[in-house]
Amino acid sequence: MNDALSVASMLSSWRAAALDLETCIGQVVIGQTRAIRLMMISIFARGHVLLAGDVGVGKTTLLRAVARGIGGAYERVEGTVDMMPSDLLYHTYLADDGRPRVEPSAMLGKAEELSVLFFNEINRARPQVHSLLLRLMAEGNVAAFNRVYQFPYVQVFADRNRVEKEETFELPAAARDRFFMEIPVEAPTDVEVRRRLIFDSRYHDADALLASIETPALDYQTLVSAAPIIQKSVHTSKAIQDYVVRLWEATVRPDAAGIELASIDVERLVQGGASPRGFAFLVRAARVRAWFEGRDMLVPEDVRDVFVETMAHRIFLDPVYELRREQILRDLCAAVLTIVPAP
Structure with a gap:
């Protein structure tokens, strides 16, 4: 105690x-x-x-x-x-x-x-x-x-x-x-x-x-x-864990998740980068965000609030889209957060 x-x-x-x-x-x-x-x-x-x-x-x-x-x-x-x-x-x-x-x-x-x-x-x-x-x-x-x-x-x-x-x-x-x-x-x-x-x-x-x-x-x-003490002090429920995994799946295969972007071939858009390390970093950031808010339990808003800044730069696109990556990734991340239901 x-x-x-x-x-x-x-x-x-x-x-x-x-x-x-x-x-x-x-x-x-x-x-x-x-x-x-x-x-x-x-x-x-x-x-x-x-x-x-x-x-x-x-x-x-x-x-x-x-x-x-x-x-x-x-x-x-x-x-x-x-x-x-x-x-x-x-x-x-x-x-x-x-x-x-x-x-x-x-x-x-x-x-x-x-x-x-x-x-x-x-x-x-x-x-x-x-x-x-x-x-x-x-x-x-x-x-x-x-x-x-x-x-x-x-x-x-x-x-x-x-x-x-x-x-x-x-x-x-x-x-x-x-x-x-x-x-x-x-x-x-x-x-x-x-x-x-x-x-x-x-x-x-x-x-x-x-x-x-x-x-x-x-x-x-x-x-x-x-x-590490902050990380251990903020807990994640099974529902939040499932939510993060679904975000990962939608980021890796946006076409399978039903995401559509104007003038973009979504099936060939993402070449890689949405890795286990990337999503582990996402959860690390979300836990610190929850701690700053005075909570010891992760909620969906913690994950959503840091998603773009934690994930966008490590998503690698088909070369044909790289010159427009900043706008495309903003649209992709917004679409992922919209299409994956939060618990």
């Missing part, structure tokens, strides 16, 4: 701290309520995140605010077309004696305390770099200097350049599937929020805004142990 009370107390304390941090971030990055909540869900589910959005909408400020709130080390990497894996691992320079030196990169130097790695414009980097990043995301370590560097607390956040297509490399299926969510960060539509962002000088100085967030509001080391 005492153990149960202790766990309940920890869960309550973590939730209060998370909601406080969410409120603080919402005062720094205004007009992004949903994106902030999805970021918080990913943090407590220990999932890596793709950020999707146009230039100048606040993706970097949002991520810096999150990093400041959870503590630990922060490292930013800029994706470039000539980047090689060694650029993430080694730092070369000429010493005072004129001789070349090779030392561990800043990422390796911060390995054991690195909580946030931000890879900006990840699709500008070559597939070789994606492979190294995949190991880091999947196993939490990389090999360099004849040793293995461990990253026990790292979460990878990456931004894709979705405007320019020249000198970019599409993320391979394995790398996309390793990202827990793809979170859209769009320009606010509320007129008053737009007015404030344009004319209020407070929102023109990101560093000053970030200084308003207490450091840290959460403990990045504690998050690793909190995540």
Whole structure:
């Protein structure tokens, strides 16, 4: 009984701290309520995140605010077309004696305390770099200097350049599937929020805004142990389990589920990607969402609320439809949620 009370107390304390941090971030990055909540869900589910959005909408400020709130080390990497894996691992320079030196990169130097790695414009980097990043995301370590560097607390956040297509490399299926969510960060539509962002000088100085967030509001080391406790504390009924399985079936075989999309051959549309790992991630996200709502039981709305951001980026379409994937996947996910009855 005492153990149960202790766990309940920890869960309550973590939730209060998370909601406080969410409120603080919402005062720094205004007009992004949903994106902030999805970021918080990913943090407590220990999932890596793709950020999707146009230039100048606040993706970097949002991520810096999150990093400041959870503590630990922060490292930013800029994706470039000539980047090689060694650029993430080694730092070369000429010493005072004129001789070349090779030392561990800043990422390796911060390995054991690195909580946030931000890879900006990840699709500008070559597939070789994606492979190294995949190991880091999947196993939490990389090999360099004849040793293995461990990253026990790292979460990878990456931004894709979705405007320019020249000198970019599409993320391979394995790398996309390793990202827990793809979170859209769009320009606010509320007129008053737009007015404030344009004319209020407070929102023109990101560093000053970030200084308003207490450091840290959460403990990045504690998050690793909190995540499995949250997962175990939120229960799923047989009805919810059956519902998720039916969603999976409809996503894999939308034609068999009776889904129809305008000007789309639904029978050949989906080539793969709706995997067991993907739907396990969906349930992980839904459980954290339920915990944020103060419940210990999953309900259909928890699953539906995170379905698109958790599943769409890991569904792979027939090549003829890939150029229109964003709109098609939005329509497909909406159709799946409509046609599969919730319990």
